[in-house]
Amino acid sequence: MSEDNEMQDYYDLVNQASTLLQKSLSSTYTDALAETLTNLADGKVYVENGAPDEKSVAELEKLYSQIKAVNLSQLQLKQAITVNIIQAQRLDKVEVNxxxxxxxxxxxxxxxxxxxxxxxxxxxxxxxxxxxxxxxxxxxxxxxxxxxxxxxxxxxxxxxxxxxxxxxxxxxxxxxxxxxxxxxxxxxxxxxxxxxxxxxxxxxxxxxxxxxxxxxxxxxxxxxxxxxxxxxxxxxxxxxxxxxxxxxxxxxxxxxxxxxxxxxxxxxxxxxxxxxxxxxxxxxxxxxxxxxxxxxxxxxxxxxxxxxxxxxxxxxxxxxxxxxxxxxxxxxxxxxxxx
Incomplete structure (x- = not known):
């Protein structure tokens, strides 16, 4: 698989996980993206007061295992996350500053x-x-x-x-x-x-x-x-x-x-x-x-x-x-x- 395809896969999977968390937590996409990245760094899904629910946790764990299987260099990883952030700012209509x-x-x-x-x-x-x-x-x-x-x-x-x-x-x-x-x-x-x-x-x-x-x-x-x-x-x-x-x-x-x-x-x-x-x-x-x-x-x-x-x-x-x-x-x- 080409490097560009792997970066696209990483972006797509993080986007799927963030969208799922956004719905589960009724949060902004930016908050959901931040939690997704924290979960990836910690190696587990953070649950508070039953949110996200068990079904969502199972889906997220599956997505996280797929994300971890994507092999990116430090530079590629940053580029992929940067695109996720651009997506977050577009969806949440972030102010210019x-x-x-x-x-x-x-x-x-x-x-x-x-x-x-x-x-x-x-x-x-x-x-x-x-x-x-x-x-x-x-x-x-x-x-x-x-x-x-x-x-x-x-x-x-x-x-x-x-x-x-x-x-x-x-x-x-x-x-x-x-x-x-x-x-x-x-x-x-x-x-x-x-x-x-x-x-x-x-x-x-x-x-x-x-x-x-x-x-x-x-x-x-x-x-x-x-x-x-x-x-x-x-x-x-x-x-x-x-x-x-x-x-x-x-x-x-x-x-x-x-x-x-x-x-x-x-x-x-x-x-x-x-x-x-x-x-x-x-x-x-x-x-x-x-x-x-x-x-x-x-x-x-x-x-x-x-x-x-x-x-x-x-x-x-x-x-x-x-x-x-x-x-x-x-x-x-x-x-x-x-x-």
Whole structure:
């Protein structure tokens, strides 16, 4: 059987199991998918208060044994589950800010992190995604780093959406990754400490809890503050000295009515090391265009890069141009992040 057929089989079987659980539990498809993945990781069907019923449990056990018989590599497994997540988001009509981050963005972010880690000689990192969502960005980021080098990665994620936290946790379990997942408002105080790196595709919009926003320097002078500004400040404040934050943000982040507050905070607290527009073909319109911003917290061996890495990242399908971009990142990292 071809690899594509095996991936299709895996997707179809997980879809069948999730659909069956959705009916049995009267839940959303996303919740059912999360429970399916948890059951697969645990090797048994979780039953609470008689749900799912005995008939459904028997059907699920049969499906799970078929799923376990499908032989996929780590990369294929992730791709198959990613398609299941896309299906879940379509069926549950998920809002735009909660849509899954494409793999290409995780790949590019991991390339940047890999070159910084290689230049600095760091092999062990504590990593967080403060807006973990489905977990796809963080898992793709970790998988690509593991493919590229020998790193010891401890990962954590935060999200205010309980369904998505459950999905991210179960996704990581099936992928055999150790992830601590926290269901909380990322702008409220964090329990987790000792963090070296952060990766986040930040939700864009206004943050509604003005009392929580009041303690941040990036808060708006009047009205609601931008959630993505607050999350950048919160994340960088929680990193270790010299810690790196890799953020996916709107390309126009420095051209909005609240940009002055963000820029003023950055000057005092972080080094702006890179601003790179993501490939345009990843977005439906110019208005939806996003960029990767790399920030480094003051302290430790951190210093302002002699040249801020700027420009537009070529599409990964353009092999020659993308290889040129990789070389540019390597030179930038080796010149500015020596251990």
């Amino acid at each position: 909660k849509l899954m981050t494409p793999d290409t963005i995780g790949l590019i972010a991991s390339l940047i992190a890999f070159e910084i880690l290689t230049a600095s000689g760091q092999k062990k990192i504590n990593l967080i995604d403060p807006t973990i969502g489905t977990g796809n960005l963080l898992i793709e980021f970790i998988d690509q780093l593991n493919l590229a080098g020998d790193f010891e990665i401890n990962a954590a994620g935060i999200d205010n959406d309980e369904t998505l936290v459950g999905l991210a946790k179960s996704f990581s379990e099936v992928m055999n990754l150790n992830l601590d997942a926290y269901h909380q408002d990322g702008i409220a105080e964090w329990e987790i400490t000792d963090i070296d790196y952060a990766i986040a595709d930040l939700p864009v919009g206004y943050y509604p809890v003005d009392d929580n926003a009041a303690k941040f320097e990036t808060k708006a002078d009047e009205g609601h503050s931008y959630a993505h500004h607050l999350l950048i400040e919160q994340t960088m404040n929680n990193l270790n000295d010299g810690g790196i934050g890799i953020f996916i943000v709107p390309s126009a982040i420095f051209q909005t009515d609240q940009a002055k507050k963000l820029s003023a905070w950055m000057v005092s607290n972080v080094y702006l090391q890179a601003v790179l527009d993501l490939p345009g073909n990843l977005f439906a319109s110019k208005e939806a265009q996003k960029a990767i911003v790399v920030l480094q917290k003051h302290g430790g061996k951190a210093q302002q890069a002699s040249n801020v890495l700027m420009g537009t990242i070529p599409g990964t399908d353009n092999v020659k141009e993308f290889e040129g971009f990789r070389n540019q990142v390597r030179d930038w990292a080796s010149n500015n992040f020596k251990g």
